Amino acid sequence: MRRARSPLSLVLCTLVVLVGTGRSLSAQRSLTILSDTGRQSLAVARVNDRPMVALSDLAAAFDLSVREDTLADGLTVTHRDRVVVLTATQGLASVGGRVVSLPSPPVRTSRGWHVPVEFISRALGLVIDTPIELRQRSGLVIVGDLRVPEIDVQYTVGRGQAQVVLAMTPQAPYTIEEGPQRLLVKFDADALDVVLPDSGPDSLVAGIRQGDEPAWLAIDLGSQYVSHQSTLLAGVGGTARLLVDLFSDAAPAAVARVNERANTAERPPPPISGDDATPAAEIAPPLPELTVPITVRTVVIDAGHGGDDTGAAGATGVLEKDITLQVAQRLQRAIETRLGLRVVMTRGEDRTIRLDERAAIANNNKADLFISLHANASLSPVPSGAEVSYLSLDEGDIERSGARLSGTNPQTVPVLGGGVRSIDVVSWEMAQVSHVDRSGALAAIVDAELRRHVDVRPGEAQRAPFRVLVGANMPAVLVELGFLSNPAEERRLGAPSYQEALSQALFQSIARYRTLVEQRPSSAPEAEEMPRRRP
Amino acid sequence: MTGRVWLAIGGVAVAGTIGAWLLFVTLPEVYDEVDDATVTVPRDAPAEPPRLTSATLFYVAEDGERLIGVEREVVAGDAPIAQARHVLEAQFLSVEPPLLSAMPEGTLLRALYVTDQGDAFVDVSREIASGHAGGSLDELLTVYTIVNAVTVNIPTVRAVQILIEGREADTLAGHVDLRRPLTLRPEWTDPAPADFGAPTAP
Numbered sequence: 144m145r146r147a148r149s150p151l152s153l154v155l156c157t158l159v160v161l162v163g164t165g166r167s168l169s170a171q172r173s174l175t176i177l178s179d180t181g182r183q184s185l186a187v188a189r190v191n192d193r194p195m196v197a198l199s200d201l202a203a204a205f206d207l208s209v210r211e212d213t214l215a216d217g218l219t220v221t222h223r224d225r226v227v228v229l230t231a232t233q234g235l236a237s238v239g240g241r242v243v244s245l246p247s248p249p250v251r252t253s254r255g256w257h258v259p260v261e262f263i264s265r266a267l268g269l270v271i272d273t274p275i276e277l278r279q280r281s282g283l284v285i286v287g288d289l290r291v292p293e294i295d296v297q298y299t300v301g302r303g304q305a306q307v308v309l310a311m312t313p314q315a316p317y318t319i320e321e322g323p324q325r326l327l328v329k330f331d332a333d334a335l336d337v338v339l340p341d342s343g344p345d346s347l348v349a350g351i352r353q354g355d356e357p358a359w360l361a362i363d364l365g366s367q368y369v370s371h372q373s374t375l376l377a378g379v380g381g382t383a384r385l386l387v388d389l390f391s392d393a394a395p396a397a398v399a400r401v402n403e404r405a406n407t408a409e410r411p412p413p414p415i416s417g418d419d420a421t422p423a424a425e426i427a428p429p430l431p432e433l434t435v436p437i438t439v440r441t442v443v444i445d446a447g448h449g450g451d452d453t454g455a456a457g458a459t460g461v462l463e464k465d466i467t468l469q470v471a472q473r474l475q476r477a478i479e480t481r482l483g484l485r486v487v488m489t490r491g492e493d494r495t496i497r498l499d500e501r502a503a504i505a506n507n508n509k510a511d512l513f514i515s516l517h518a519n520a521s522l523s524p525v526p527s528g529a530e531v532s533y534l535s536l537d538e539g540d541i542e543r544s545g546a547r548l549s550g551t552n553p554q555t556v557p558v559l560g561g562g563v564r565s566i567d568v569v570s571w572e573m574a575q576v577s578h579v580d581r582s583g584a585l586a587a588i589v590d591a592e593l594r595r596h597v598d599v600r601p602g603e604a605q606r607a608p609f610r611v612l613v614g615a616n617m618p619a620v621l622v623e624l625g626f627l628s629n630p631a632e633e634r635r636l637g638a639p640s641y642q643e644a645l646s647q648a649l650f651q652s653i654a655r656y657r658t659l660v661e662q663r664p665s666s667a668p669e670a671e672e673m674p675r676r677r678p
Numbered sequence: 679m680t681g682r683v684w685l686a687i688g689g690v691a692v693a694g695t696i697g698a699w700l701l702f703v704t705l706p707e708v709y710d711e712v713d714d715a716t717v718t719v720p721r722d723a724p725a726e727p728p729r730l731t732s733a734t735l736f737y738v739a740e741d742g743e744r745l746i747g748v749e750r751e752v753v754a755g756d757a758p759i760a761q762a763r764h765v766l767e768a769q770f771l772s773v774e775p776p777l778l779s780a781m782p783e784g785t786l787l788r789a790l791y792v793t794d795q796g797d798a799f800v801d802v803s804r805e806i807a808s809g810h811a812g813g814s815l816d817e818l819l820t821v822y823t824i825v826n827a828v829t830v831n832i833p834t835v836r837a838v839q840i841l842i843e844g845r846e847a848d849t850l851a852g853h854v855d856l857r858r859p860l861t862l863r864p865e866w867t868d869p870a871p872a873d874f875g876a877p878t879a880p
Contacts, residue, residue: 521815
């Protein structure tokens with residue numbers, strides 16, 4: 144079979160593969176064949192609205208011979224002594240007597256016979272007796288036992304600081320080299336299966352692209368770049384995340400101020416105006432210390448109010464219940480797709496739900512974080528800005544919980560296999576008491592991230608006796624997204640771009656919190672001392 | 679016999695006349711003289727003005743961010759519970775700008791109880807919830823208007839629980855936990871009392 148490929152299609156294919164922005168296969172115009180002999184482009188055509196490849200191209204790439212059998216109304220594809228039989232009327236292929244299914248039968252076009260791209264992974268590997276893996280999201284055809292880790296690149300930028308997160312599956316050894324105007328992340332791999340973010344250039348990062356070598360990733364640096372630091376976080380199942388933080392020239396002084404503030408443990412005065420907002424507020428403060436070990440697998444997002452309970456309303460009719468749901472859904476998508484965590488929504492639509500039920504959903508799903516979203520209101524149109532709160536406790540709350548937490552009211556329960564075990568029991572009313580410190584740590588992170596992304600109220604994270612937080616048996620915060628009573632902020636809150644900024648701030652908060660707790664591994668004795676809620 | 683009868687009838691008539699004169703003429707004059715001697719104001723004069731005392735009431739500052747304490751004259755009560763009632767009745771009156779009241783319009787004080795442990799239960803009408811515009815800040819300011827007013831002015835009260843129409847309530851508008859007594863919190867209150875004009879009656 145003759146290889147049919149125009150020079151223009153070759154150029155286009157190469158460009159698409161190099162850019163590799165993670166489009167689905169249906170949107171791609173080529174595949175890239177990776178093997179120990181190098182890489183090769185393979186054109187993809189849309190036939191009957193389905194991605195297909197020309198058998199002639201496959202024959203050239205894999206040393207196949209194709210013969211049309213008009214009597215049998217089929218095709219035979221041969222590689223050495225192995226044969227694949229395709230019929231023109233059925234989505235089936237017979238490989239040495241073994242039948243594999245295909246999404247559609249082969250189709251004849253002006254360029255000859257075409258087969259579905261799935262033919263490559265389902266049938267071709269059996270014919271050439273070599274494993275073939277089709278990575279549909281990046282359009283890679285990996286032939287043989289090559290090391291091609293999946294790298295999902297996420298990029299977020301704030302004022303004076305940016306972060307590139309490389310999520311690796313599986314984890315691959317790497318080195319980072321700083322060259323003129325770029326950082327090179329060199330992976331010890333044969334190639335990379337990269338999905339790059341759709342982000343434009345800014346003052347810290349001019350672009351992120353694949354490097355000059357197949358396993359290199361290049362971060363082109365912007366004019367404001369000064370320094371960077373990297374952190375590798377091992378994940379579950381052999382995955383890992385490489386965090387590359389990039390700083391502008393304004394950042395070091397701000398970092399020093401933040402550290403000084405943390406060391407002196409003084410509460411800084413609230414900024415008087417936007418001009419007085421210190422750079423310290425623009426970057427993330429050092430992570431607060433935690434003493435109780437935890438991890439983050441499940442996040443519950445609570446969209447405040449809903450149904451008959453509209454919550455606060457703006458002058459033009461923007462409702463709190465709608466804003467909270469819209470931001471919650473954006474946050475849900477971000478967490479699920481970028482962090483891979485399980486997200487449970489207390490409500491996914493406009494319906495009434497009791498406060499007790501919201502905490503119960505979190506408890507019953509064994510959530511590790513509880514984020515309640517609200518929009519604020521004031522009698523005055525002046526107040527504006529987002530804000531985060533965690534639960535405040537009165538003396539009575541502490542007294543009521545004290546005996547339980549100290550173990551003076553233990554309950555004995557039978558355990559599987561015989562015997563009994565003594566556990567401390569905390570009522571749902573007091574569930575949050577034992578998590579207040581961690582809720583405070585989470586609130587501090589959320590406060591810092593909100594400051595990086597959106598307008599915030601003066602002051603730090605506050606403590607308040609908010610009802611929805613009381614029963615949550617995990618770190619929990621309530622986030623006020625902004626003031627609907629402020630006309631300008633009401634307009635902002637309804638804008639998708641501002642909702643995305645809020646969602647980004649919360650997403651970054653959760654990612655940083657997870658980093659925090661995973662860097663402080665658990666110890667069994669402390670875990671055993673954790674109180675348990677009443678079922 | 680006939681003479682004795684007439685003599686008895688005459689005696690009774692004389693005694694009745696004397697009794698009626700004493701009952702309807704002499705005694706009222708005596709009582710009138712006593713009243714005149716003890717009451718120093720004319721009968722049609724207004725009642726004695728109530729005794730007043732100074733109290734700190736709480737209103738939303740002009741910027742809407744927090745409460746400010748304002749010194750006011752309120753009716754003095756003989757006991758802490760009576761004093762707390764007078765303070766709250768004054769607190770629930772409307773005010774003139776630039777002050778704003780965090781109490782929803784129409785909210786009335788229904789009852790007030792104080793336990794020996796220093797917990798006050800303030801029972802208010804349903805307008806405090808049904809008339810609330812929502813928003814956690816506004817709700818915090820409404821709740822702590824009541825908590826501050828009672829705990830600041832009545833030293834024997836350490837915590838306040840708000841009841842609505844005689845029943846325990848979850849929240850006013852979905853945020854602040856009202857199921858237990860709340861103590862004084864400085865976060866939402868400007869520490870310096872302000873000086874503004876007197877509140878007006880609704």
